[in-house]
Amino acid sequence: SQQGEEDPQALSIQEGENATMNCSYKTSINNLQWYRQNSGRGLVHLILIRSNEREKHSGRLRVTLDTSKKSSSLLITASRAADTASYFCATATNAGKSTFGDGTTLTVKP
Amino acid sequence: DAGVIQSPRHEVTEMGQEVTLRCKPISGHNSLFWYRQTMMRGLELLIYFNNNVPIDDSGMPEDRFSAKMPNASFSTLKIQPSEPRDSAVYFCASSTSGGATDTQYFGPGTRLTVL
Numbered sequence: 001s002q003q004g005e006e007d008p009q010a011l012s013i014q015e016g017e018n019a020t021m022n023c024s025y026k027t028s029i030n031n032l033q034w035y036r037q038n039s040g041r042g043l044v045h046l047i048l049i050r051s052n053e054r055e056k057h058s059g060r061l062r063v064t065l066d067t068s069k070k071s072s073s074l075l076i077t078a079s080r081a082a083d084t085a086s087y088f089c090a091t092a093t094n095a096g097k098s099t100f101g102d103g104t105t106l107t108v109k110p
Numbered sequence: 111d112a113g114v115i116q117s118p119r120h121e122v123t124e125m126g127q128e129v130t131l132r133c134k135p136i137s138g139h140n141s142l143f144w145y146r147q148t149m150m151r152g153l154e155l156l157i158y159f160n161n162n163v164p165i166d167d168s169g170m171p172e173d174r175f176s177a178k179m180p181n182a183s184f185s186t187l188k189i190q191p192s193e194p195r196d197s198a199v200y201f202c203a204s205s206t207s208g209g210a211t212d213t214q215y216f217g218p219g220t221r222l223t224v225l
Contacts, residue, residue: 030211042201042216043153088153096141096208097166100153 023089114217128190135204
């Protein structure tokens with residue numbers, strides 16, 4: 001099974017609300033990355049958090065990492081219709097191998 | 111920078127035919143990845159290279175799949191013979207070094223349809 005598993009599978013919110021997505025993984029990691037994929041497009045890197053970091057911010061994005069629980073969360077604040085996309089977490093081992101989760105499909109209604 | 115370049119963007123072929131997908135990583139990046147994305151299996155890592163050398167090919171589904179990286183600026187993924195179950199979007203990604211320990215930059219993908 002995939003190393004990273006996102007929860008929920010789908011999320012629908014109103015514009016302006018916050019969206020929270022979670023990712024769980026199974027083995028030790030070097031880092032965890034979050035990506036966005038718009039329908040029919042490639043993946044776009046959002047943020048990378050290393051195993052010795054606990055929280056990271058980038059604009060309206062906030063990522064947390066709890067290595068003891070092997071979990072991460074992505075918070076998008078003040079969501080916009082343009083945030084509608086699928087969001088994936090990817091874990092990377094020290095050997096450089098990455099594994100993607102199944103993704104969370106976010107729909108932001110205007 | 112032009113980003114990761116993949117060609118073709120779309121490929122439609124018949125079962126049994128050979129398919130070659132191409133990728134040009136970002137200049138200066140030392141690691142290159144090939145992924146396959148399907149509705150059923152999600153995004154799967156097929157193989158990754160570091161400094162043109164295959165490091166992990168455990169994700170390559172079977173012997174029909176092969177990948178090469180003859181130099182730092184070019185890689186191919188070949189399927190021979192192709193089968194309908196190979197239909198998917200194939201992504202190439204590159205990173206500066208150390209495999210996925212750094213940010214991966216993805217290409218736009220090649221949508222493969224095998225009839």
